[in-house]
Structures are given as C-alpha cells and as structure tokens.
Amino acid sequence: DAKTTQPPSMDCAEGxxxxxxxxxxxxxxxxxxxxxxxxxxxxxxxIIHGLKNNETNEMASLIITEDRKxxxxxxxxxxxxxxxxxxxxxRGGGTYKYIFGTGTRLKVLA
Amino acid sequence: DGGITQSPKYLFRxxxxxxxxSCEQNLNHDAMYWYRQDxxxxxxxxxxxxxxxxxxxxxxxxxxxxxxxxxxxFPLTVTSAQKNPTAFYLCASIIVWLSExxxxxxxxxxxx
Numbered sequence: 001d002a003k004t005t006q007p008p009s010m011d012c013a014e015g016x017x018x019x020x021x022x023x024x025x026x027x028x029x030x031x032x033x034x035x036x037x038x039x040x041x042x043x044x045x046x047i048i049h050g051l052k053n054n055e056t057n058e059m060a061s062l063i064i065t066e067d068r069k070x071x072x073x074x075x076x077x078x079x080x081x082x083x084x085x086x087x088x089x090x091r092g093g094g095t096y097k098y099i100f101g102t103g104t105r106l107k108v109l110a
Numbered sequence: 111d112g113g114i115t116q117s118p119k120y121l122f123r124x125x126x127x128x129x130x131x132s133c134e135q136n137l138n139h140d141a142m143y144w145y146r147q148d149x150x151x152x153x154x155x156x157x158x159x160x161x162x163x164x165x166x167x168x169x170x171x172x173x174x175x176x177x178x179x180x181x182x183x184f185p186l187t188v189t190s191a192q193k194n195p196t197a198f199y200l201c202a203s204i205i206v207w208l209s210e211x212x213x214x215x216x217x218x219x220x221x222x
Contacts, residue, residue, distance in 0.1 A: 043114075043200050043213025044153070054143050058164060087152065096160045097168070097205050102152035 004088045009105040012082075018075040022088030023036050025069040031092035033064060037071045037084040038103070044075060047073065079109045112137045116201050123195075125222050131186045131217045133201035138178035142184035143202040143211070147172060159184055160207075188219065195221045200211060 001065065004024040012018040023108055032051050036044040048062045050071075055062045061074040075082055089101040114135045123129045133142065141160050145153040149201030159178040175191025178184055184203075188195045198218050202211040 008179070034210065037210075039111070041198070041218075043215050044211070045213070046210035066187070077222065085152075092208065094207065096158060096204075097155070097166070098143055098154055098158065098202070098204070098211060099169070100153035 004090055004101050006088055006101065006104045007087075008102065009107070011029045011107050012075075012078045014080060014108050014110050015077055016107070018078040018106060019083065020075075020088075020106065021070065021071040021087050022072070023070045024088070024090045025092050027068050028092070030094075031090050033062065033068075033071045034089040034091060035060070035062065035087065036100075037082075038087065039081075039084045044100070047086075078106075080108050080110060081110045082106065092106055114201055114203055114212055116199075116217050118139045121214065121217055123219070125221055127194075127221075128190055129188050129219065129221075131188065131201075131215060131219070133184045133186065134182055135184075135203045135212075136182060136205060137205065137212060138181070139203035139205045139212070140181070141204045141207070142170055142178070144168075144176065144184070144186045145200040145202065145206075146176070146217075147198040147200060150172060156186065156199075159161045184197035195219060 034049040035047040038044040050062045064071045084105040117132045134204035143158045144156040157176040175187045200216045201214040204211050
C-alpha cells in the first residue's frame with residue numbers, strides 16, 4: 001500500500017470549511033484513497049473514499065488531484081463535533097492489509 | 111442491530127499474565143483486523159484475517175496471537191511476551207477487500 005503524509009494538526013473556526021490535505025505520491029493506478037476520523041477514545045468512523053473523481057456525501061467532499069498524488073478532504077461547515085483525528089489511507093492492489101498512519105488532529109474552534 | 115462488539119471496555123491484568131480480548135461481529139463480514147493505539151498515536155496493525163482459519167501478521171505482531179475459528183469472532187491474545195501491552199486495542203471488519211472498515215469501540219488494556 002502507498003504511504004500517506006498528513007500534517008500533524010490543524011485548527012479551523014466553527015462554521016468555516018475545514019480543508020485537510022494528504023500526500024500520496026506513490027499511489028498506484030488501482031489504489032483508492034479513504035478517509036476516516038476518530039473522535040477521542042472511540043473507534044474510527046468511515047467518511048468517504050475515491051479513486052480519481054471527486055466525491056461528495058452527506059459528511060464531506062473528497063478532491064483528488066489529476067495526477068492522484070494528493071487529495072483534500074473538505075468539511076464544508078465545520079462544527080465543534082468535527083474535532084477529531086482524521087486519517088487518510090491508500091489501499092487497493094488486491095491486498096486486505098489496511099494500514100492507518102498518524103493522521104491530522106483537527107481542532108474546531110468556537 | 112448489526113455491529114462489532116468488543117469486550118470488555120476496560121481490562122486490568124497483572125504483568126506476566128496472558129489476556130484475551132474479544133471481538134464479535136454480526137455483519138457477516140469476511141475480513142477482520144486488530145489494531146493497537148498508544149496515547150496520541152495512530153493505529154498500528156497487529157493481525158488481520160481474510161477468511162476463517164486464516165490470518166496474517168501485521169506490522170507489530172510480536173507478543174500477540176489470534177485465532178479465526180468462526181466468521182463472527184476474532185479474539186486477540188496478548189501474551190506475556192508482549193513487552194509493553196498497556197494500550198487501546200481496536201477491532202475492525204470489512205465485507206470485501208475494497209469496502210470501508212467498521213470498528214468496535216475498543217478495549218483499553220492496562221497491565222500493572
């Protein structure tokens with residue numbers, strides 16, 4: 001699985017969009033980008049995933065660059081409840097191995 | 111309700127004792143996973159299993175053992191060989207290899 005790089009922490013004002021970047025420069029053609037978040041002392045929760053097209057669901061939007069070497073998770077109107085650690089994961093290639101990195105600790109400020 | 115159940119939520123053991131953490135799912139998922147999380151750190155993969163009676167080591171398997179005798183169950187044993195067992199342990203499952211993972215609520219193990 002390709003390795004991902006995320007900033008260790010970010011702050012965002014409540015009501016503003018939170019844009020969380022992820023670099024995955026070694027991603028291969030059949031690997032997907034997944035995002036999860038983990039609220040303190042709970043199990044991670046799936047947010048969204050994509051291959052090469054931008055994706056949107058009720059929680060967030062995922063923007064993947066044309067070369068697929070990076071992506072951005074967008075929380076359009078961040079609330080205090082969005083304070084969590086956000087993990088970007090790349091997986092595919094027929095393997096079941098599911099590797100999480102260290103993630104980005106997002107703090108939404110009132 | 112379908113989901114993954116980890117029990118107990120908190121577990122205390124004396125140093126040198128083996129301890130088994132339970133993970134049960136009723137989602138009919140094929141693959142199951144165990145992760146370890148230390149304070150302020152990310153998740154590290156211990157073991158995973160794609161199907162019954164088969165499992166593979168993750169990145170930090172030393173000092174741990176697992177079994178997968180039933181599709182619904184994937185217990186993790188923390189043995190006395192694990193030098194620093196105090197941690198938060200998370201179990202997860204997926205239905206097929208490209209699907210999203212569902213997590214349990216974790217077991218916090220403290221060894222004294």
